Amino acid sequence: MRVVNSPVSKIDGMQIATGAPVYTDDLVNNALVIKLLRSPHAFARIKSIDIERAKKVDGVEYIFTYQDVPKKRFTVAGQSYPEPSPYDRLILDEYVRYVGDEVAIVVAETEKAALKAMKFIKVEYEVLEPVLDFETAMNHPIVVHPEDNLEVNFDIGMQKGKNIVAAYKFEVGDVEAELKKCDTVVEETYYSQAQAHAMMETYRAFSYMDHNGRLNVVSSTQVPFHVRRIMARALDIPKSTVRIIKPRIGGGFGGKQTAVMEFFPAFVTWATGKPAKLVYDRKETFSCTNSRHAMRIKVKIGSDKEGNIEVIDIEALSDTGAFGEHASTVFPLVAEKTLPLYNRVKASRFEGQAVYTNKMPGGALRGYGATQGAFAVETAINKLASVLKVDPITLREKNLIKVGEEHPILHGATTKPSALTSSTLDKCIARGKQLINWDAKYPREIIDDTKVRGLGMAVTMQGSGIANIDTASAEIKLNDDGFYTLLFGATDMGTGCDTILSQMAAEVLDISMDRIIVNSCDTDISPYDPGSYASSTTYVTGNAVIKAAEDIRQQIINKGAEFLGLAPKSTQFEGGIVKSSDGNKEISLNEIAQRLSSSEGQDQLIGKGTFGSETSPPPFIAGFAEVEVDKETGQVDLINYVAVIDCGTLINPKLARIQAEGGLVQGIGMALFEDVIYTDKGKMATNTFMNYKIPSRKDIGKIIVEFEPSYEPTGPFGAKSIGEIVINTPAPAIAHAIYNAVGVFVTSLPITPEKILEFGHPQGAYPKL
Amino acid sequence: MKISVTINNKPAEFDVMPDEYLADSLRRYGYLSIRKGCDTGSCGLCTVWLDDKPILSCSVLSMRAMGKQITTIEGVKEEAKECAQYLVGEGAEQCGFCSPGLIMTILAMKRELVNPTEQDIVHYLNGNLCRCTGYVGQLRAVKKYLGVE
CATH class of the missing domain: 3.10.20.30 (Beta-grasp domain)
Known part of the structure; x- marks a missing residue:
């Protein structure tokens, strides 16, 4: 391999690093400015809205209320059709269901005028009692979505009268009977918080009508094709009238897999014919969009005396907030990405529900349920190790899935059981153990009277795309000067997929990357792609790109042979040139392209490829944490974090490393700092970087990343995914390290000093170790 | 006005x-x-x-x-480009949205601090948040750019 597996720099790197105007808000011209009036109540019915005085404010053009919008409910979750998320939203509704839910759309010439007008809108609310505690939401007398016209595309277990959005159950073997036979059973309840994405570029979009009278929306989105479908449904117009353009994206992390706000400018432009833009500020981004689903996860694990794990039983409750975006699909991953790791059990069970509450909706965030599941299950496994008094690494070595072995939900719930085709997880664990210096340091090192260092570890898996559902296409066009245009719909949000997909095409076409132009994404031009989410781009879109490149390569060989007067079999394709097998005759790509685009050839070559997978091969990671805990203050300093990863072949080792480092730090934030606090009235209190702390440069200790590449036979050049898996281990590994330092397993995230003191000091002392 | x-x-x-x-x-x-x-x-x-x-x-x-x-x-185009090459060389621009602000801080640090240590760099740049890279690659880039061992 020449280009694949080499650390090339991102093709857009220099432009974006030096401030080129290539993001959504840099591209707007003369658009009206939208501001949204939001609900101060967690649950209320709008009795009346008086907009007359507000409309008279100088510069205000339009104000829209719930009386002005289409009455067809839709979902903003970016998922392949038929979406599993319920159609439970309107552009504006008579009911407001969380603090920050939209009440009115104010459209003005300037932001200042819009803000001024907002102050003059008089809203009379019938304030309702909100459902704020997700643990009591089920069967609560107050129903968050009482409306009749809420729809689901298929049965997701919804019982809206009970505030249950979705339910899912999976069971193999007889859990209760097997539990009784176990020598040891550990049981614990874990809580993970509604982590914020906190991408640096907040949500934004603008829209305009084009020369053909079609609605164009430019958006910082991960899912342009899903946004097209969502806009069409929300506005009740044909999909063919909508075009979505995605420029550069300033970070997404799953947040922009949900079309949280594009429908506002789209509606305004469709209703008025005028260009309109909406840029969310940081507070809106924190409190009026989406987040990770907060969950309660109960885990029961049983084993024999030797540490053979016999039973895993998981029960999850997911807080989806006021709307059901990704509600039914996030919580099953708690099981789908944890149970297959321990495939030798005699019985396993997962049962879970997602419930509505009057809080900001949950959504997709890197890890998508696997992160929550990894914290709960891996922490329980570590607890089992401590109860059995065995090394947690030994315990895992004994129980983890190996290549060739099966698990019923290894590739997701929609697949037939099939074997694991690639894994170096054992090597990842062995290497990580060396790098963290496990044998010398485990379990703890006393630094002084108050400070103790502890070691912890966890392993996890993710998938590569959604098996049997998500399908991507790619096209490669040969241009008239012998260079290529690569078209796809995956969305580079900084991850570098434009670069790695172009590496794959260059590899197949045996040409340097500068001869390939990449274009993504414009729904009028790009071939269909669900978008970049579910760890799918390298694997799913990558395989589509390889197919497209192989297709056009064959077409070029055929045409080259024809021009050379040879049979295709008597030629070879090398360095982008078609040569006779004996090397005596050759024709350049440039010449082939020129002759094809003249009256002589009359043939535009376009290669195409579509790929959808029946499996979702998991990447693996072993994470190791070394922390220093101050027993007096509960302060935790992360000293070292080691991660060793099997993501198959590294298409681009440099970009894979950055993905890993970035994901680990986002996971470290979730483990230690990122607290989400609501007031007792249901208002999110942690809505700025002043009170929602993401890690800064001083918070992260030393991060060490290595790879143990396997070769995934179904993957593009043997690759699997990297984007999501990297966020999953920090929470359980750090929780474990803290336990090994001071003897307390904190069971809720983030693990703040207060919680360590609370768990460790009930009688004024930490447990004896 | x-x-x-x-x-x-x-x-x-x-x-x-x-x-x-x-x-x-x-x-x-x-x-x-x-x-x-x-x-x-x-x-x-x-x-x-x-x-x-x-x-x-x-x-x-x-x-x-x-x-x-x-x-x-x-206004510091050439110098910024040189610095950016180190960031891009580590893949540490990622989404790029925070890069211009980060580069302006790095170039200011270069003028202000003589022979900064790794600790000095981390301290000086601590106010520049980034959610993509986890900072580690950026530190590698800055150290190479400034020739810090």
Whole structure:
């Protein structure tokens, strides 16, 4: 391999690093400015809205209320059709269901005028009692979505009268009977918080009508094709009238897999014919969009005396907030990405529900349920190790899935059981153990009277795309000067997929990357792609790109042979040139392209490829944490974090490393700092970087990343995914390290000093170790 | 109201509102490398120089720039490119949204600190948040750029 597996720099790197105007808000011209009036109540019915005085404010053009919008409910979750998320939203509704839910759309010439007008809108609310505690939401007398016209595309277990959005159950073997036979059973309840994405570029979009009278929306989105479908449904117009353009994206992390706000400018432009833009500020981004689903996860694990794990039983409750975006699909991953790791059990069970509450909706965030599941299950496994008094690494070595072995939900719930085709997880664990210096340091090192260092570890898996559902296409066009245009719909949000997909095409076409132009994404031009989410781009879109490149390569060989007067079999394709097998005759790509685009050839070559997978091969990671805990203050300093990863072949080792480092730090934030606090009235209190702390440069200790590449036979050049898996281990590994330092397993995230003191000091002392 | 400033070594006159912040005025006048990330002066994305000192342009009223010299990344183009090459060389630009502000802080640090240690670098850049890279690659890049062992 020449280009694949080499650390090339991102093709857009220099432009974006030096401030080129290539993001959504840099591209707007003369658009009206939208501001949204939001609900101060967690649950209320709008009795009346008086907009007359507000409309008279100088510069205000339009104000829209719930009386002005289409009455067809839709979902903003970016998922392949038929979406599993319920159609439970309107552009504006008579009911407001969380603090920050939209009440009115104010459209003005300037932001200042819009803000001024907002102050003059008089809203009379019938304030309702909100459902704020997700643990009591089920069967609560107050129903968050009482409306009749809420729809689901298929049965997701919804019982809206009970505030249950979705339910899912999976069971193999007889859990209760097997539990009784176990020598040891550990049981614990874990809580993970509604982590914020906190991408640096907040949500934004603008829209305009084009020369053909079609609605164009430019958006910082991960899912342009899903946004097209969502806009069409929300506005009740044909999909063919909508075009979505995605420029550069300033970070997404799953947040922009949900079309949280594009429908506002789209509606305004469709209703008025005028260009309109909406840029969310940081507070809106924190409190009026989406987040990770907060969950309660109960885990029961049983084993024999030797540490053979016999039973895993998981029960999850997911807080989806006021709307059901990704509600039914996030919580099953708690099981789908944890149970297959321990495939030798005699019985396993997962049962879970997602419930509505009057809080900001949950959504997709890197890890998508696997992160929550990894914290709960891996922490329980570590607890089992401590109860059995065995090394947690030994315990895992004994129980983890190996290549060739099966698990019923290894590739997701929609697949037939099939074997694991690639894994170096054992090597990842062995290497990580060396790098963290496990044998010398485990379990703890006393630094002084108050400070103790502890070691912890966890392993996890993710998938590569959604098996049997998500399908991507790619096209490669040969241009008239012998260079290529690569078209796809995956969305580079900084991850570098434009670069790695172009590496794959260059590899197949045996040409340097500068001869390939990449274009993504414009729904009028790009071939269909669900978008970049579910760890799918390298694997799913990558395989589509390889197919497209192989297709056009064959077409070029055929045409080259024809021009050379040879049979295709008597030629070879090398360095982008078609040569006779004996090397005596050759024709350049440039010449082939020129002759094809003249009256002589009359043939535009376009290669195409579509790929959808029946499996979702998991990447693996072993994470190791070394922390220093101050027993007096509960302060935790992360000293070292080691991660060793099997993501198959590294298409681009440099970009894979950055993905890993970035994901680990986002996971470290979730483990230690990122607290989400609501007031007792249901208002999110942690809505700025002043009170929602993401890690800064001083918070992260030393991060060490290595790879143990396997070769995934179904993957593009043997690759699997990297984007999501990297966020999953920090929470359980750090929780474990803290336990090994001071003897307390904190069971809720983030693990703040207060919680360590609370768990460790009930009688004024930490447990004896 | 009108203010006279020097921007990237050229004299200019900006018409600004009394309550307008410099980041907004600059974007309005086409300096689109200035990005806003937080509204609370806590992310560092909007960093430019005022009289050669790095400031958060989202938290400085435009009027305060009257008679002063503003430098954006466009004004130190070649130097910024050189620095960016190190970032891109590590893949540490990622989404790129925070990069202009980070580069302006790195270049200011280069002028201010003589032979900085790794600790000095981390301290100086701590106010520049990034959610993509986990900072580790950026540190590798800055150390290489400044020749820090």
